[in-house]
Amino acid sequence: MALPYTLIIDPLAADDDAEVDGTFRAVPADAPALRVGELSTQRGDGIFETIAVVDGHVQESEAHLARLVRSAEICELPVPNLRQWRAAISFALEQVPAEGELAMKLVLSRGVEHGPAPTAWLSVNPAADSTAARTQGIRVVTLDRGYDHGVAERAPWLLLGAKTLSYAVNMAALREARRRGADDTIFVTSDGFVMEGPTSSVIARIDGVFVTPRPSGSILAGTTQASLFEYIRVHDYPVAERDMTIDELRSAEAIWLVSSVRLAAPVVELDGVPLAIDAEPTDAFTRYLLSPRN
Incomplete structure (x- = not known):
C-alpha cells in the first residue's frame, strides 16, 4: 500500500527551526500537489533519492540524506535541512504497512518557473517486484x-x-x-x-x-x-x-x-x-x- 499522502516540504526551513514537523504538510495522494510550471517536470531541474523501506524499516537513510546534500551543493540548490527531512521520513513510516517492500522518494526541485522558492516533497509507493x-x-x-x-x-x-x-x-x-x-x-x-x-x-x-x-x-x-x-x-x-x-x-x-x-x-x-x-x-x-x- 502506498503512503496515503504526498508530504510537501518547505525547503527553506532553517536548520534551527524548533518545530520541524510544521515545515511539511500532508496532501492526499489523489489530490493535486504540484503546479504546472514546476521545473522538475518541465526540465528535470532538481535532485532526488529513492530509499528502500523493508518491513517498516527505512534502509540507509543517513547515507541517502548525505547524498541529497551533496547533490544539492553540486546543483546549487538550498542545502536540505536534515532534521526536517528526518521528521518527514518518520511521519511517513508511521503511515505505511509494517510488512513488505516499499520505495520512498525524496525530491528537491528548483521550483516553479519565476516562482519565489524551490519545492520539495516525499512520497512512498510499493516497490517493483525484483x-x-x-x-x-x-x-x-x-x-x-x-x-x-x-x-x-x-x-x-x-x-x-x-x-x-x-x-x-x-x-x-x-x-x-x-x-x-x-x-x-x-x-x-x-x-x-x-x-x-x-x-x-x-x-x-x-x-x-x-x-x-x-x-x-x-x-x-x-x-x-x-x-x-x-x-x-x-x-x-x-x-x-x-x-x-x-x-x-x-x-x-x-x-x-x-x-x-x-x-x-x-x-x-x-x-x-x-x-x-x-x-x-x-x-x-x-x-x-x-x-x-x-
Missing part, C-alpha cells in the same frame, strides 16, 4: 556513454556527480537494452572504462577481489554499493574502488548490479556472453540488504 532479478539474474549490455572518463573534471557543469531528475538518457538506455534483448545496461566511457548502470552501481569480482568503479565526478557514489562493501570487508574478503576497464569487466568471475530497491541482481549475460551466477555471495548479499540497516 525477486526474479535477484534470484534468476539479469541480461546486460554495455553502452557507450559518449564521453571519456575525465569529462567531469573538464566540464563540472554537466552535474554528473549529482543524482538529478534528468533521467531521459537513462530511460533511453534501458529501452535500447531491451531492443538488444537484454534487461539492463552498464555505461562505459568512450575510452573503455566502466561507469555504472542507469539506476545502479556495478560490482564485479575480479581475481577474487570485489571491485567497483571509483566514485568520481562522473560516477555517482552508490549507497547500496558502499553498504555492501562494508559487509564484504567484515567477512574478510578484499574489495577495491578503482578504475575498471571494459576488458576487465568482461573477464570477471561474477558481476552484480546493485541499487536500493532492486538490491543485488547477478548478471547472467554480458553483451551476449553467458555468465554463471555465484549463488553463495548472491544469497548472502540479498539477506544482508533485506536486513534492517541504518
Whole structure:
C-alpha cells in the first residue's frame, strides 16, 4: 500500500527551526500537489533519492540524506535541512504497512518557473517486484556513454556527480537494452572504462577481489554499493574502488548490479556472453540488504 499522502516540504526551513514537523504538510495522494510550471517536470531541474523501506524499516537513510546534500551543493540548490527531512521520513513510516517492500522518494526541485522558492516533497509507493532479478539474474549490455572518463573534471557543469531528475538518457538506455534483448545496461566511457548502470552501481569480482568503479565526478557514489562493501570487508574478503576497464569487466568471475530497491541482481549475460551466477555471495548479499540497516 502506498503512503496515503504526498508530504510537501518547505525547503527553506532553517536548520534551527524548533518545530520541524510544521515545515511539511500532508496532501492526499489523489489530490493535486504540484503546479504546472514546476521545473522538475518541465526540465528535470532538481535532485532526488529513492530509499528502500523493508518491513517498516527505512534502509540507509543517513547515507541517502548525505547524498541529497551533496547533490544539492553540486546543483546549487538550498542545502536540505536534515532534521526536517528526518521528521518527514518518520511521519511517513508511521503511515505505511509494517510488512513488505516499499520505495520512498525524496525530491528537491528548483521550483516553479519565476516562482519565489524551490519545492520539495516525499512520497512512498510499493516497490517493483525484483525477486526474479535477484534470484534468476539479469541480461546486460554495455553502452557507450559518449564521453571519456575525465569529462567531469573538464566540464563540472554537466552535474554528473549529482543524482538529478534528468533521467531521459537513462530511460533511453534501458529501452535500447531491451531492443538488444537484454534487461539492463552498464555505461562505459568512450575510452573503455566502466561507469555504472542507469539506476545502479556495478560490482564485479575480479581475481577474487570485489571491485567497483571509483566514485568520481562522473560516477555517482552508490549507497547500496558502499553498504555492501562494508559487509564484504567484515567477512574478510578484499574489495577495491578503482578504475575498471571494459576488458576487465568482461573477464570477471561474477558481476552484480546493485541499487536500493532492486538490491543485488547477478548478471547472467554480458553483451551476449553467458555468465554463471555465484549463488553463495548472491544469497548472502540479498539477506544482508533485506536486513534492517541504518
